[in-house]
Amino acid sequence: MTKLFWNVFKLSPVVLAATFFAANSAFAGEATEKTTSVAELSGQSDKISQVTSVSQFSDVQPTDWAFQALQSLVERYGCIAGYPNSTFRGNRALTRFEFAAGLNACLDRMNELIAIATEQVGSGDLETLKRLQEEYGAELATLRGRVDALESRAAELESNQFSTTTKLKGEAIFAVSGAFGDNQAGSTNDVEDNIILSNRVRLNFDTSFTGKDKLRVRLQARNTPNFDNGSSSSGRPSITGTKMTRLGFDGDNGNDFELTELNYTFMPIKGVKVKIDANEADLNDNVNVFNPLFKSSGGGAISRYGRFSPIYRAASGDAGITATIGGKKSPIKVSAAYTSDDANTPTGGQGIFRGDNAALGQIEFSPTKSLGVGFTYVRRYDSNGSENLTGSTGSLNAVDPIGSATTSNHYGVQANLRLGKKMMLGGWYGFADANEVNGNDSADIEYWAATLGMKDFGAKGNTLGVIFGQPPKVTGGNGVTTDSDTSYHLEGLYKMKLNDKIAVTPGLLVIFNPEHDDNNDTVYVGTLRTTFKF
Numbered sequence: 001m002t003k004l005f006w007n008v009f010k011l012s013p014v015v016l017a018a019t020f021f022a023a024n025s026a027f028a029g030e031a032t033e034k035t036t037s038v039a040e041l042s043g044q045s046d047k048i049s050q051v052t053s054v055s056q057f058s059d060v061q062p063t064d065w066a067f068q069a070l071q072s073l074v075e076r077y078g079c080i081a082g083y084p085n086s087t088f089r090g091n092r093a094l095t096r097f098e099f100a101a102g103l104n105a106c107l108d109r110m111n112e113l114i115a116i117a118t119e120q121v122g123s124g125d126l127e128t129l130k131r132l133q134e135e136y137g138a139e140l141a142t143l144r145g146r147v148d149a150l151e152s153r154a155a156e157l158e159s160n161q162f163s164t165t166t167k168l169k170g171e172a173i174f175a176v177s178g179a180f181g182d183n184q185a186g187s188t189n190d191v192e193d194n195i196i197l198s199n200r201v202r203l204n205f206d207t208s209f210t211g212k213d214k215l216r217v218r219l220q221a222r223n224t225p226n227f228d229n230g231s232s233s234s235g236r237p238s239i240t241g242t243k244m245t246r247l248g249f250d251g252d253n254g255n256d257f258e259l260t261e262l263n264y265t266f267m268p269i270k271g272v273k274v275k276i277d278a279n280e281a282d283l284n285d286n287v288n289v290f291n292p293l294f295k296s297s298g299g300g301a302i303s304r305y306g307r308f309s310p311i312y313r314a315a316s317g318d319a320g321i322t323a324t325i326g327g328k329k330s331p332i333k334v335s336a337a338y339t340s341d342d343a344n345t346p347t348g349g350q351g352i353f354r355g356d357n358a359a360l361g362q363i364e365f366s367p368t369k370s371l372g373v374g375f376t377y378v379r380r381y382d383s384n385g386s387e388n389l390t391g392s393t394g395s396l397n398a399v400d401p402i403g404s405a406t407t408s409n410h411y412g413v414q415a416n417l418r419l420g421k422k423m424m425l426g427g428w429y430g431f432a433d434a435n436e437v438n439g440n441d442s443a444d445i446e447y448w449a450a451t452l453g454m455k456d457f458g459a460k461g462n463t464l465g466v467i468f469g470q471p472p473k474v475t476g477g478n479g480v481t482t483d484s485d486t487s488y489h490l491e492g493l494y495k496m497k498l499n500d501k502i503a504v505t506p507g508l509l510v511i512f513n514p515e516h517d518d519n520n521d522t523v524y525v526g527t528l529r530t531t532f533k534f
Contacts, residue, residue, distance in 0.1 A: 052074070057070075059089065064090070070090070077106065078109055079108070081105065165207050167205075169206060170533070171201070171202045172201045172532040173199060173200040173530070174197070174529075175224060175247075175529045177198065177227075178526055179192060179193060179239050179240050179525045180524040181521050181522060181523040183520070184240055184523075185517070186242075186520065189238070189241075192237070192240075199255070200223075200249055201221045203220075204217075204261075205217040205219075210266075213266040214265045216263050216265075217259070219259060221257045222253060222255065224250045224251060224252060225239070225250065226250050227246060228240060228243040229243060229396060240525070242395070242511065242514040243393060243396065244489065244515070246305075247302060247304065247525070248304050250304070261280055263281075271326060271327050273323070274322070274323050275322045276320075278319055279318065281322075283313075283322065283360055286337060287322065287335045287337070287360070288333070288364055288372070289309065290372055290426060291451060292416065293426075293453035293465060294451060294467065295308050299503060301465065301507075302525075302529060305471050306489070308414075309412050310430060310472055311376050311412035311428075314358060314380050314390065314408070315378045317341045317356070317357065317358060318342070319339065320339030320340060321337065322335065323336050331365065332364065332366075333366075334364075335361070335364070337359070338359050339357060339359075341386070342354075343355070349383070358380040361377045361378075362377075370418035374412075374413070376410075376411070377409070377410065377412075379407075380407070380410065382408070384404050387400040387402070387403070387405075389401070390445065390447070390472040394445075394472025395471065395474070396515065397480075398483070401445070402434060402435075402436050404439065404441075405436070405437035406434050407437060408432050408435070410431075413429050414427070424452070426452075429448045430445075434477075436479075440479065441478055441480055446472070446473055447469070447473065448469050449469025452465065461497030462494065462496050463494070464494050465491075466491070466492050467492075468488070468491075470487065471489050473486065484517065487511060488512040489509075490510040490512070491509045493507035502530070503530070506529075508524065510522065511524075
């Protein structure tokens with residue numbers, strides 16, 4: 001039985017080889033002889049004789065490029081004929097009739113071989129084949145039914161799918177959190193130590209039109225309070241008395257879904273990426289922040305300050321544009337960005353260029369795969385009443401040291417070093433000088449941090465992290481109050497990856513000398529963050 005299939009299978013090269021050889025013979029070079037006409041072919045058909053060896057052709061040499069193909073067709077399959085003068089004339093043009101004659105000879109030979117192979121099949125083999133067909137008839141019918149069902153479901157999905165170009169990516173956070181300590185920073189009031197359960201949900205709709213671009217629309221709902229000094233304008237009470245205790249995923253909009261991101265990323269030319277933000281232009285999403293293990297609010301550091309350097313928050317705005325030159329494997333990348341907080345306001349003193357704005361420039365060096373260093377500069381303008389130089393990190397004094405319209409220059413250096421495959425060291429240092437727009441007051445602000453991350457700690461996919469540093473502090477200036485002492489930020493976390501979609505992260509944040517005042521009591525913030533991705 002198997003001989004039949006094998007003999008039939010090995011005949012398949014006959015047609016292919018004949019067709020390939022005939023076609024190549026027709027176009028191998030310029031024809032050296034006149035093309036044979038139909039009449040000539042009819043008149044000479046009796047003069048064309050079958051050959052049994054390629055050596056019978058006087059004009060075919062072993063050095064010819066098609067020698068092996070011709071040898072196979074002649075000696076293996078016996079379906080190539082020559083001219084009476086022992087020539088093959090391989091360089092002459094081939095007519096359609098000659099091609100048909102050669103192909104017919106090969107097909108006749110195929111039929112002969114199939115007939116021979118069929119005669120070799122015994123009645124026992126045929127009975128076995130029939131019995132197998134009967135025994136597996138039910139299984140074959142079931143399989144055919146499943147295939148039909150799958151095809152029907154696939155057709156239904158295609159006709160009712162949400163979009164052929166848009167993908168939905170979601171993230172949900174459930175967090176049990178609480179602040180602990182004696183007194184609030186700068187107050188005799190006790191730290192509000194109630195344990196809370198809060199959440200945050202994000203729905204990202206990512207659309208690509210060319211395969212190399214992305215339009216993102218994000219909807220977000222959340223109800224996680226800020227463990228900070230509160231807000232008198234909104235009636236939000238103080239919890240710890242300092243912004244140093246803010247969580248990295250906090251924010252409260254009463255769990256109403258809002259549009260929080262609308263941006264479009266594309267590559268106008270190779271090696272250049274451009275991103276246009278129409279809403280919430282967060283520069284930490286647009287450029288490298290050199291803190292890959294801890295930059296994510298859903299899976300990284302538990303604190304706001306521990307995610308990345310405050311210099312990137314100084315460059316954020318409501319709308320903006322970012323351009324990065326350099327591919328993924330480029331050792332040097334250059335980024336430039338411009339953001340505005342009042343881009344959609346047409347009244348005087350606002351708009352894209354006259355309102356609050358910031359410009360960023362960054363040079364990134366990656367001399368090896370394990371080391372990355374970045375130098376960043378930000379020029380920022382804050383109008384009166386909207387000053388926030390450190391992105392709501394550090395002391396209240398560092399957020400707004402002057403109290404009126406301000407221009408500021410921010411300088412930062414960030415680095416990340418991989419030690420092997422599982423350990424990562426990182427950190428940043430930043431300095432800012434702020435100047436009063438309509439006065440002579442000025443302020444100097446400094447901050448730094450060091451990070452340590454260990455991947456696959458305890459189990460594959462788990463991450464152990466430690467972050468230590470000094471939040472933004474006013475260290476000098478003219479006509480402003482400096483922070484007298486030094487606060488220290490200590491954070492520990494352990495992200496446990498239960499599977500590809502669920503991770504649980506217990507973490508503890510400790511702030512020593514809150515608000516850079518050693519008269520203030522140490523404040524603690526603990527959280528158990530569970531993140532679902534879908």
